[in-house]
Amino acid sequence: MLRALEIRDMLIIDRLDLVFQPGLNVLTGETGAGKSILLDSLGFVLGWRGRAELVRRGADQGEVVAEFELRPDHPARAVLREAGLPEEDVLILRRVNSADGRKTAWVNDRRVSGEVLRQLSDVLVELHGQQDDRGLLDPKAHRDLLDAYGDLGARREGVRAAWRDLGAQRKARAAAEAAQAALRAEEEFLRHAVAELDALDPQPGEEVELDARRRMMQGAERIREDIAKAAEALGLNGAEGAAGDALRWLEGAAERAEGQLDEAIAAIGRALVELDEAGRGVLRCLEALDFNPVELEAVEERLFAIRGLARKHGVLADDLAGFAEGLRGQLAALDRGDADMRALAAAVAEAERVYGAEAEALSLARAEAAARLDRAVIAELAPLKMERAVFTTEIGRAEPGASGQDEVVFRVATNPGAPSGPLAKIASGGELSRFLLALKVCLTGTNSGVTMIFDEIDRGVGGATADAVGRRLAQLAAGGQVLVVTHSPQVAARGAHHWRVEKRVEGEETLSTVRAMRGGDRVDEIARMLSGERITPEARAAAEALMEG
Known part of the structure; x- marks a missing residue:
């Protein structure tokens, strides 16, 4: 208000x-x-x-x-x-x-x-x-006015929901069609790339492992002599042998040393364990350095192949496996495309059926509401001295949309038999x-x-x-x-x-x-409206009668 x-x-x-x-x-x-x-x-x-x-x-x-x-x-x-x-x-x-x-x-x-x-x-x-062009004279508003008169809000919401679903289904089908077209354009590349990746079968972390193995083999000759010398120095002819001799000598003297050699004997025992572990590690390294030159060639060939594919597809070497899985997924989508499109077409058809049913029900409800509105308006026209006028709510077909498939126009004829037309154009x-x-x-x-x-x-x-x-x-x-x-x-x-x-x-x-x-001022104003600038007692009496009636 x-x-x-x-x-x-x-x-x-x-x-x-x-x-x-x-x-x-x-x-x-x-x-x-x-x-x-x-x-x-x-x-x-x-x-x-x-x-x-x-x-x-x-x-x-x-x-x-x-x-x-x-x-x-x-x-x-x-x-x-x-x-x-x-x-x-x-x-x-x-x-x-x-x-x-x-x-x-x-x-x-x-x-x-x-x-x-x-x-x-x-x-x-x-x-x-x-001169109203924003309200009842605006044909664009007539459908909404009819729906409000018929209390058709729930039916309109049903149509609106069905239209939204139909739009979503059509959008999904169009997106799938575009995706299928794009995949078909790339099909030759996809099949070649997947075959190439499947043949190589790169694994996450493999590039790092191959690179380390290659560098180790390349440097093996340079470090093998030093590692062999270290093995000799740690072994029975070196530190481990000397420590073992020292342990035997000290254990023979321990009984006469009154416990003073116990800690030394224990320490040498621990040292022997560590020397043994160190020697084993050095020997393992020596074994690893024993390789066939053909193996180095094979490692380098696979490493370079992995890195080449990574550059070709613009991904990291560790991501090649996931990239290959993605390409396989695209190929699978392409291969099952016909079945998917049939399912999407069926979904669109069902959405169209539901929308059509909802829109038709709304159209029928509008026709019933229009008949009631026509009768109500004609009943109101009689007291307004227009009992011979004709009012009709015309419902025609419009482009389907969120508000249904109807176009609504209020039409009038001022006399029976006279041609009817839009409200704003026919009436004086x-x-x-x-x-x-x-x-x-x-x-x-x-x-x-x-x-x-x-x-x-x-x-x-x-x-x-x-x-x-x-x-x-x-x-x-x-x-x-x-x-x-x-x-x-x-x-x-x-x-x-x-x-x-x-x-x-x-x-x-x-x-x-x-x-x-208020009061007398209001009586005088209505009297002025009745008689003009000169307000007579008769005009005042008529004004009072109007106000009382």
């Missing part, structure tokens, strides 16, 4: 503060008093496209602040969450227009883009009038107003929480018809909020809250202001 509107230096408004209420809020005033400026200012803060020059002459900038009250389930909260804005019970929109044309907007003191304002405006305010000004009002009365339950604005929707009607318009506007406002700009006293009399827009001249400047109409 719109709670307040503050306007500063916009067009011919210098300063204006309005506090709106639930129910039917009526704005009246003479032509040119500035009623449209209020709507222009509200549209500005909501991000609507409007006049290019809005700043009051002589002012540095114009500013509009709109305050809305949000219920816990208001759809504006979802827009705020999506935009990362604070979600509060009171929503304050503020927008500034500088004299050089720059526009800046804030939502709850957070800077936002015009796009965020427009997203919020879609769920905060509806504007209806004879007054007829169009009544069509829109009848539609809105029927659809009102679909826009809970939205402030509805009717801009001179009663133009071209009067008398009992205008009274019927007023009653339906009051009906729409019950439990919600409706703002109506009107020249009709019958409509103004139905208002729960009434404001008069006036112009005043200060010096050489014309300014617009708004006054709340």
Whole structure:
């Protein structure tokens, strides 16, 4: 609900503060008093496209602040969450227009883009009038309006889910087809590379082992003589033999040494063990250095083959085994491609069947809802003195999509037998107003929480018809909020809250202001609307009768 509107230096408004209420809020005033400026200012803060020059002459900038009250389930909260804005019970929109044309907007003191304002405006305010191209006159919105009227949200969600699944299945099939085409283009390379890798069969860590073996064999001749000398020095003819002799001599003298040789004997024993282990290690190395020159050639050939394949495929030598496994996997995918494509085609066909069934069920539900809406609108047209008019909701085929396969257009004929056409093109000004009002009365339950604005929707009607318009506007406002700009006293009399827009001249400047109409002031304003500038007692009595009726 719109709670307040503050306007500063916009067009011919210098300063204006309005506090709106639930129910039917009526704005009246003479032509040119500035009623449209209020709507222009509200549209500005909501991000609507409007006049290019809005700043009051002589002012540095114009500013509009709109305050809305949000219920816990208001759809504006979802827009705020999506935009990362604070979600509060009171929503304050503020927008500034500088004299050089720059526009800046804030939502709850957070800077936002015009796009965020427009997203919020879609769920905060509806504007209806004879020039309305954002609401009921927009054929693009008719399908959504019909679905909301028929409470078809669950069916639409089923169609949307089926469409998403169908899109995913088609995407998977297209990706598989592209992958198969790429594999077929590389098939010759894949088969040759796999055969080459399988023939070599490189193993992780093998390159390091081969390189170490090769270097050892290459250096064997240079180190073998020194290692043999070391073996001789450690063996029985060297350190081990001398240590053994020393151990025997000391053990023979130990009985007479009163224990003084025990530690020495033990140490020599340990040394003999270590000397034996060292000698064995040296001998193992000597055995390893005994190689056939053909073996060196074989090691080098395999090492160079592994390194060559690694360079060829741009991978590390240790990664060749994993690379080969990946290529085998691609070949396997290529070989089983026909079976995979048949499975994917079957999945797409099943998704198309499910989508078709969901979309057809939605189409049938729309047809039933359209019949009910047609009857409801025609019933509303009779009190509006259009009992001979015909309203039809036309459903045609459209390209399948997330919202189904239907195109919905509201069509009217002003008289039986006359050709029907789109709502905006067939009806005259007054007829169009009544069509829109009848539609809105029927659809009102679909826009809970939205402030509805009717801009001179009663133009071209009067008398009992205008009274019927007023009653339906009051009906729409019950439990919600409706703002109506009107020249009709019958409509103004139905208002729960009434404001008069006036112009005043200060010096050489014309300014617009708004006054709340209460009590006698309100009676006089409705009387003025009935009789003109000269308000007679009869006009006042007629105004009071309208207000009481």
